[in-house]
Amino acid sequence: MVTIKEIASAVGVSSATVSRVLNYDPTLSISAAKRQAVIETAEALNYATPRNRNRAAAVNGAAQALVPGATKIALVHFLEPAQELVDPYYVGVRLGIESRCQALKIEVVKVFHTKSLPDPTVLQSASGVVAVGHHYGEEVEWLRRHSRHLVFADFSPPGEVDDSVMSDVGHAMTRLLEALYDIGYRRIGFLGWIETFYGAENLHAERRCRTFIDWMTKAGLFDPDLCMVERLTPDSGYTLAKAMLSKPNPPKILITCNDNMAIGAYRAVHEMGLKIPQDVAVASFNDIPVAQFLGPPLSTVKIPAELIGETAVDLLLERLSGRDISKKIVLGTEIVWRGSTPPPVDASAPRES
Known part of the structure; x- marks a missing residue:
């Protein structure tokens, strides 16, 4: 490391x-x-x-x-x-x-x-x-x-x-959701971006977002208030996390579309006086180098x-x-488990502190 x-x-x-x-x-x-x-x-x-x-x-x-x-x-x-x-x-x-x-x-x-x-x-x-x-x-x-x-x-x-x-980020999202469900999460929020296909914007076309909606719907857990997307900017993770965590019944874990959005989500969580993962956990995608340096280190799907x-x-x-x-x-x-989520159910799964 x-x-x-x-x-x-x-x-x-x-x-x-x-x-x-x-x-x-x-x-x-x-x-x-x-x-x-x-x-x-x-x-x-x-x-x-x-x-x-x-x-x-x-x-x-x-x-x-x-x-x-x-x-x-x-x-x-x-x-x-x-x-x-x-x-x-x-x-x-x-x-x-x-x-x-x-x-x-x-x-x-x-x-x-x-x-x-x-x-x-x-x-x-x-x-x-x-x-x-x-x-x-x-x-x-x-x-x-x-x-x-x-x-x-x-x-x-x-x-x-x-x-x-x-x-296949769609398959990776399915694996992540299954693992989080096994840990015990039910109020799961998703923060992502609006994808543009052939010149036309589609709110939920991005594969991680689409998979999240499909999986949560089949599990009987989907809440439209807990799936938020916008045109991607450097501040998207921050603004979306702050908006979602301000709702009357906020999620217990945020899944962000990539680690950069997770960084913004961390900032929003800390500004609101909340703790990760005690008040709200965070998981993400990509495993860029900064993921291991966040406080606490970020659980993320390594692509x-x-x-x-x-x-x-x-x-x-x-x-x-x-x-x-x-x-x-x-x-x-590969899902890299770190301190931003509780340990996975399988104690033998890879985990970084």
Whole structure:
């Protein structure tokens, strides 16, 4: 487990500064470059554990044989650089792509999202394209049209023509709800965001939200007041948690759509004079590095961001080597139990204090 002191030493700032950056302290005055360095270093150090290094070395050795000469990959991101820093999970996906490419001596050209589509020659001049995150409608068709080979990372568009790698967050939500039910929770709240599909907003289309509603309804526990979503902003977790916990019959546990929203929820809980998990527990998704540093540490579903990025590169190399049948890979998730929830019923389940 990486420590705040290690991150501070690597970046050249104080431990207090690292803590405030990772907790998205709005009062902290720090340059954008230094903030980016803290977040990327935290993710990179968390990723570079001995286990991950050994696994990556073994896979890199096998993948090297698939790399043709003068390979260049275009990484097309669905977020702007500043937006990526608000959600370090996607920093992890990108670092997985970049680290795999660096180990295999593959050039990477990064293209971040803007209000207009980028110059298509960037894609056309690359051996292949890895598209990170959610691309819809015309963007998907544009990527297909200008890419020699195309792989989607953390997203799978409809149809069977594209390679993709992602985790099944719907299945992960089901597992989390079942575990919380076994612990004894019945008043369960959900905080999420409004997903946009092909230009149209759908309040409950996001997979974690949809699964939450379906599962709670089948269990006879669904209360519309305990499912709140809004257009995602850096303050969404805070504003939604404060609104939900102010209701006459608030939930006993909050499930947030990702760890960044959980950070905001923590702030709302503390401002209201409540304690985690005694008054309200919190569980989330992603397991970004800051999750282990919150007080108390956050229980969260670990989604293997870096491995998603690595696997996307490997799928692209397979395409370059001649594979012509599409692959859709679904990677597993793991619930990491920490202090923000009571212990799971199964005493042998992994738990971090």
